Amino acid sequence: MLPDYAEYEQAAGLDWYSLDPNLSALLDRHLPDPGDRSLAEEHVGRFGALVGGVIAPRAEVTDKHGPVLRRFDRWGEEVDEVVHHPNWTQNKADLVRNGFVSLEALAGRPVPGVVTASVSYLVSQAETAIYCGLGMTSGAADIVERYAPAAARDDLLSRLRSLDPDQAWEGGMFLTERQGGSDVGANTTRAVQDGDEWLLSGEKHFCSNVDAEVFIVLARPDGAPAGSRGLATYIVPRILPDGSANGFRIKRLKPKLGTVGVPTGEVSLDGARAWLAGGSGALDAGAGAGGADAARDGRGLNRMMEMVNGSRFGVALMGLGIHRRSFLEAAIYAGRRSQFGSRIDSYPLVRETLVDMLVDLEAGMAATYECAAAARGAQDPESGRLVRRILVPLAKMRCTRMALWAASTGLEVLGGNGYMEDWPMARQLRDAQCHTIWEGTENILCIDVRRAMRGEQAHIALLARTEQALETGSGHKVLAGALDTVAASLRDTRQAISYLEGAPDDIALLQSRRFAELLADTVEGALLVEEAAWALDRNGDARKAAVARRFISRRLATPALRGITDPDRSVLDLFEPLVRYGAIDESDLAA
Ligand SMILES: Cc1cc2nc3c(=O)[nH]c(=O)nc-3n(C[C@H](O)[C@H](O)[C@H](O)COP(=O)(O)OP(=O)(O)OC[C@H]3O[C@@H](n4cnc5c(N)ncnc54)[C@H](O)[C@@H]3O)c2cc1C
Numbered sequence: 001m002l003p004d005y006a007e008y009e010q011a012a013g014l015d016w017y018s019l020d021p022n023l024s025a026l027l028d029r030h031l032p033d034p035g036d037r038s039l040a041e042e043h044v045g046r047f048g049a050l051v052g053g054v055i056a057p058r059a060e061v062t063d064k065h066g067p068v069l070r071r072f073d074r075w076g077e078e079v080d081e082v083v084h085h086p087n088w089t090q091n092k093a094d095l096v097r098n099g100f101v102s103l104e105a106l107a108g109r110p111v112p113g114v115v116t117a118s119v120s121y122l123v124s125q126a127e128t129a130i131y132c133g134l135g136m137t138s139g140a141a142d143i144v145e146r147y148a149p150a151a152a153r154d155d156l157l158s159r160l161r162s163l164d165p166d167q168a169w170e171g172g173m174f175l176t177e178r179q180g181g182s183d184v185g186a187n188t189t190r191a192v193q194d195g196d197e198w199l200l201s202g203e204k205h206f207c208s209n210v211d212a213e214v215f216i217v218l219a220r221p222d223g224a225p226a227g228s229r230g231l232a233t234y235i236v237p238r239i240l241p242d243g244s245a246n247g248f249r250i251k252r253l254k255p256k257l258g259t260v261g262v263p264t265g266e267v268s269l270d271g272a273r274a275w276l277a278g279g280s281g282a283l284d285a286g287a288g289a290g291g292a293d294a295a296r297d298g299r300g301l302n303r304m305m306e307m308v309n310g311s312r313f314g315v316a317l318m319g320l321g322i323h324r325r326s327f328l329e330a331a332i333y334a335g336r337r338s339q340f341g342s343r344i345d346s347y348p349l350v351r352e353t354l355v356d357m358l359v360d361l362e363a364g365m366a367a368t369y370e371c372a373a374a375a376r377g378a379q380d381p382e383s384g385r386l387v388r389r390i391l392v393p394l395a396k397m398r399c400t401r402m403a404l405w406a407a408s409t410g411l412e413v414l415g416g417n418g419y420m421e422d423w424p425m426a427r428q429l430r431d432a433q434c435h436t437i438w439e440g441t442e443n444i445l446c447i448d449v450r451r452a453m454r455g456e457q458a459h460i461a462l463l464a465r466t467e468q469a470l471e472t473g474s475g476h477k478v479l480a481g482a483l484d485t486v487a488a489s490l491r492d493t494r495q496a497i498s499y500l501e502g503a504p505d506d507i508a509l510l511q512s513r514r515f516a517e518l519l520a521d522t523v524e525g526a527l528l529v530e531e532a533a534w535a536l537d538r539n540g541d542a543r544k545a546a547v548a549r550r551f552i553s554r555r556l557a558t559p560a561l562r563g564i565t566d567p568d569r570s571v572l573d574l575f576e577p578l579v580r581y582g583a584i585d586e587s588d589l590a591a
Contacts, residue, residue, distance in 0.1 A: 001582030006335030006343070010424065011328040012056040016122055017048020019328065021581040022362055023118060025544075029534055030114045030373045039111065043103060044118045050098060051122045058087035059127035059261070063427050066260040067211075069253045080250045082211040082263045091130055093165035095123065101137050101168070102161035113372040117317055121365075124321020125328075128431050129261035131321075132438075133170055133209035135314040139307040140171025140235075143216050147277035147303060148235055149196070156214060156235075170212035173307055174204040174267065181206065182444050184218060184301065185228035189269060191219040191295070198234060198295075199247070199271045210250055210265035213238050217274065218304050221295040232300035234274035247272035258430030277303050312396045312439045316368050319399030322432045323364065326403070326410030327357045329424055331579055333414045344413075348572055353413060355571040355578050357406050359550045364399040366527035367520065370465075371395055386461035390452040391523070393445040398520045400435035401442065407432040446512040449519070459497065459519070466490060466523050469530035476536055478545050478586045479529055482552040486525040489556045493522050521555045528552070536586070543577055543584040546570055 002021070008014060017023065027044065031037040065085040073079045099106030100123060103116055123131045141160035148156055159169035180186035189202025200219045207215075215236045224230035240246045251266040278294035331354055334345035344350050371391045374384040411418035411425035418425045436442055452458040470486060473479045496515055500508045528548035535544040550570065553559070559566055568590055570578075577584050 001577060002580040004335060005328075005331040005345075005580070008332045009336075010332060011125075011325060012052065012060070012424065014052045015049045016052035016125055016328075017045050019052075020048070020324070022365065023121070025531075025535070026365060026369050027114065027118065029531065030369060030376075031112060036112050036115070039107060039109070040115045040118065043099070043107065043111075043115060044122070046098065047100075047119045047122045050094065051126045054094060055091050055123065055130070056126035058091050059130065060424065060427070061085060062088045062091070062127070062129075062261040064260075064421075067253065067263040069250060069263075069265070078249075080245065080248075082250070082253070082265075084261075084263075088130070088261050091127070092134065095130065095134055096165045096168045097163060099163060101134050102141070102163065105161050105163055112376070114369055117313075117369065117372040120314060120317045121320050121324070124318045125325040126321075127261060128318040128321060128435065129259040131314065131318060132259060132262045133172075133212065135311060136173055136209055136307075137169075137171040137212070139310045139314075140173065140212075140214050140216050142310065143233070143277055143303065143307055144214070144235060146306075147233070149275050152235075152275060156237075160214060169214055170209055171214045171216065172207060172209040172212040173216040173304070173311075174207050175218050175304065175308070176206040177203060178205045182441065184231070185226075187218050187220060187231055189217070189219040191221045191232060191234060191274065193221070193295075194273075198274045198276055200234060200236060200269045200274050201247075201271055202269050204267045204269065206254070206264055207250075207267045208259075208262055208264045210253070210263050210267060211238075216277065216304065216307055217269070218301070219274075224296050228301045229298045230296075231304075232295040233277040233303040235277055236269070236272050236274045240273065257433060258427065259434045260430075308439060309392055312445075313368075313371055313392050315435050315439045316364075316371070316392070316395040316399040318435050319396070319401075319403035319432070320361065320364055320368060322403040322428050322435070323357070323361045323399070323406040326406040326425065326428055327354070327361060329428075330354060330357065330410035330413035333417075337415075345575075350413065351575045352571045353409060355550065355575060356554070357409060358579055359547050359554075360402050361406070362531075362544075362547050363524040363528055363551045363555075364395070364402055366531055367391060367524050368395045368399060370523075370527055383461045383464070386452075386456060386458040387465050389456060390449055390458035390462050393440070393448045393452070394516060394520045394523070396439065397442050397445040397449075397516060398524070400432070404429075404432040404436060442513070446516045447509070449516045450508070450512050453497070462519075462523060463490065463493070466526040469526040473529035473533040476533055476545070478536070478542055478589050479532055479548065482525070482545075482549045483529055485552050485556050486522060486529060489518070489522040489525065493518055525552045525556050539583075540586070541583045542586045542589055543581065545586070546574055546578060546584055546589055549589065 027040045031040055062085050067082045067084050070081045070083050103111045144156045162168040175184050191198045191200050217234045217236045218231050219234055220230050221232050237246055238248050247270045249268045254264045276295050334350055337344045371388050374388040407429040411429055414425055417423045473483050528551055532545040532548040535541045
C-alpha cells in the first residue's frame, strides 16, 4: 500500500511512476515479454521521476509566462519570432533528450505502444501544452517518413527525431480555417504546382506549436473538386534553406484560456513552398509530373487523418494525465486538510468523491491502453486495426470529458484554495477544457464512431473483443454480478445498433452521443472485469474487482431509489486500499 497521502505536500516534486501502481500493473498485463517489461520499467520509471520532479514545477511557471510574438527586430525587419520563457525551452530540451519524441532512437529498438502511451500519460500530468507540441512532432515525423520525397526525407527525419535539443526540429499540423474546423472539406487554401514542388496560399486559423519547423498542411490543388475528397496533404518547412521565411507569416498569437505554454497562432501562407505527401513513392517515381495525379487521388485527407488519429489518441492520454493529476492533488490535499476537527478525507462524501475519481480514471485507462495494445492483443491484425479505429474516438471522447469533470471535482476538494491560481488545480481545469475541442469536438467524435460503424463495421470487432473480456471474468464469484450487468448492457448495445441501423438519419444522429456513451461504458466495464480477473488470478488481489464493481454499478446498473438504499459500504470501508492501492481480500467485498 502507498504511504498516507498526508505525508506529501503536493504532487509536484514527487516520483509519479512509483505513486501509480495501476500504471505498473497495466504494463505488467500488456507486456508479457520480460524484455519489453524491463524496457518499460527503465523508460517509464525514468520519466516518472523526471516529469514529477523537474518538468511539473517548471510548467507552473510557463503557464504564468506564456509565449509572446516579437513581430519586428530593432532594425524594423519583420521576424515573427515567438519568445518563450526559459523554463519552456528547458522542459522541451529535457524531454527531447530523454526520448519523448523518439523513444526508439534512445532505446535502439522498437518500443511497444503501451510504453510510449505511458510516457505521454506521465508528461500530460505535468503539462498537456508541452505534449501538444512534441506529440505533433512525432506525428509529423511519421508522415514525413511515409510520404516525403526521398531527397528531403532523411534530413527532415534526422531533425524531427533528433535526441539533441540543439539540432531537433518540431512539427505541427494546420487543418482548421476560419470557415471550417469540423468541416475541413470547406478548406480554401490553394496549392499550385511548381515543378516538383507546390506553392501554398491561404489562411490557417488555429496553428498550435506555430514556431515549429515543419508543418503538415491541408490544401486544395488547383483544379481539384470541392469538398474533402479534393484536398491534398502537404509538408511545409517554415524556413527556406537560405534562412528566409517560407511565405509564412504569423498574424497573431491567440489569447487562450489554457494550454498557455504552447503558442497557437493564426497564419497566412503566401506561396509557401511545399512537398506533396503523396501516395507511397508517388513523388520519387515522378508519378504525374511531381505528383499532380497523386495530389488529386482523392486520398489526401486520409493521409492527414493518419496524423489526426494518432493525435486524437494523444489527446485521450492528455485527458487521463489531467484526471490523474487532479486525483493526486485532491488526495494529498484531503489528507492534509482538517475541518470540524478531522481530516476531510475521513468524511463519507469526500471518500466517495476520491474513490470515484480513481474508479473513472482506471476505466478510462482500461480503454485507452486497449487502443495502445490492440495491434498486439488482437486475434488478427485487421481486428486490431478495427478495434483501434472505433475505440480511439470513444477513448478521446470519454477521457477528455472525464478529465474536465475530474479537474472541476478535484479543484473543489481544495475548496477556495482550489480556485486560486497559486494552487495547481485552476490550470488543470483551464487546460482540460481545451481537450474536448482539440482534434475533434465531442459531437464530431460521436459522428466518427458512427462512420466507423457504417463504413467499416468496426463495432463488430469491438463487440467481439468485449465478449472475450467478459469470458475471462466468468470463473470468479466476486465478479459474477458485475459481469451479468455488463452482459445485459452488451445486449442493450446490440439492440440499440439494430434500432439505429433502421432509424431515420436525423434520429440516428440525434442519438449518436447517447449511443457512443453506452458503447464506451459497456466496453470499459468489460475491460475492467478482465483486468480484475487477471489480478485475482495473479495473486488473489480483489482491489481491481472492487473498482470494476463500483464502475459497473454506477454506470451500467439502474439501482432502485437512485442507489440511496444500496447497502454497499465499500467506498467507506475500503477507502484506504482503494485510493492507496492496497491489496483487498475477496471476502471483504459484499456478496
Ligand atoms: C487551443 C486550440 C488549439 C488548436 N490547434 C489547432 C492546430 O494546431 N491545428 C488545427 O488544424 N486546428 C487546431 N485547433 C482547432 C480545433 O481542431 C477546432 O477548433 C475544432 O476542430 C472545432 O472546429 P471549430 O472551432 O471550427 O468549431 P465548429 O466546427 O464551428 O464547431 C462549433 C460547434 O458545432 C458543433 N458541430 C459542428 N459540426 C457539427 C455536426 N455536423 N453535428 C453536430 N455538431 C456539429 C461542434 O461540435 C461544436 O460544438 C485548435 C483549437 C484550439 C481550441
